[in-house]
Amino acid sequence: MVGFVMGELNRRIVTDGQVFPGDVLKVDSFLNHQIDPEIMHEITGKWLEYFKDREITKILTIEASGIAPAIIVASTLGVPMLFAKKATPSTLTNHDLYTTPVHSYTKNVTNEILVSKKYLSPDDKVLIVDDFLANGEAALGLADLVEQSGAEVVGIGICIEKSYQPGRQKLDDAGYEVYSVSRIQSLANGRVEFLSE
């Protein structure tokens, strides 16, 4: 591709990612088990550039892999970050929580995720971030928690998007602005192909 400069994250996916049968891209050497702070700064720098001037007051993510990029963004902007928790039965009777169901296609289960009502308010302008976007369930769930509070979702920052899965379209259709640092077009035949804009 003439003139196409591959970003650092895409380069890292090519060199260190592993593609497994069943549409699995493993990036646990640098993104979601072992985490390389340099690539995190690369990713968060791109989100910050894309979503600058949005007067962000809070960063929202979901445990566990979203926490690392979320705290870096929060730290740079000087705003709090909040991570949604996966519900345990003991938490669900608590009326101080916003909850919403999130279906995991990988595990084929639906679980509630939650945040404390104390930490989202109608004046908040929330940037949602996460490591992966595929079916969009987690991002839509996080957006729903924000909407329940009356706060505004100012954007959704994603590390790696599987663009051939329905998540991106669902978020676009719901009117959210999404910026994914890496957009993957295909993992067919064990090979990573990126979407070129």
Next chain:
Amino acid sequence: MVGFVMGELNRRIVTDGQVFPGDVLKVDSFLNHQIDPEIMHEITGKWLEYFKDREITKILTIEASGIAPAIIVASTLGVPMLFAKKATPSTLTNHDLYTTPVHSYTKNVTNEILVSKKYLSPDDKVLIVDDFLANGEAALGLADLVEQSGAEVVGIGICIEKSYQPGRQKLDDAGYEVYSVSRIQSLANGRVEFLSE
């Protein structure tokens, strides 16, 4: 207390922490649900000062609340961070993992935690970090994962230690060097008392 200057974390615990019956200190407004990046930098700065010159090559923590301070330390030192995961049944037959049991006294269950063998090697000098130290089970479990790999635990950095619980003593007895930014002597009668050195 003449001459006793309260650190920023202790001050924050006094102003924003909540003590509940059953020895519960809730700090979810700034430490383990909503996270204040400023207090994170305060904490990680103290760990970095205390453990400087240890030639740290890797930061190890456990999901989820340890991830935020861990990535900040990793980022400052320019080394990778690794977070241990709580096991799901599907992961336990995998021979590429170091696993160890961790008992939760709060939930009264024992779960396996795990890291991929790929990300700890005998030359690693590992700083373990976590948000709370009480019974010491999580920290001892993390240390065990490091020992299994042949790597060295160079120290254990903790945000808040309940010094009246047995964890600190267990880690001291096992020969680990522990530095806790906040050391709580008592939560009796709903009041936080700190250990003064």
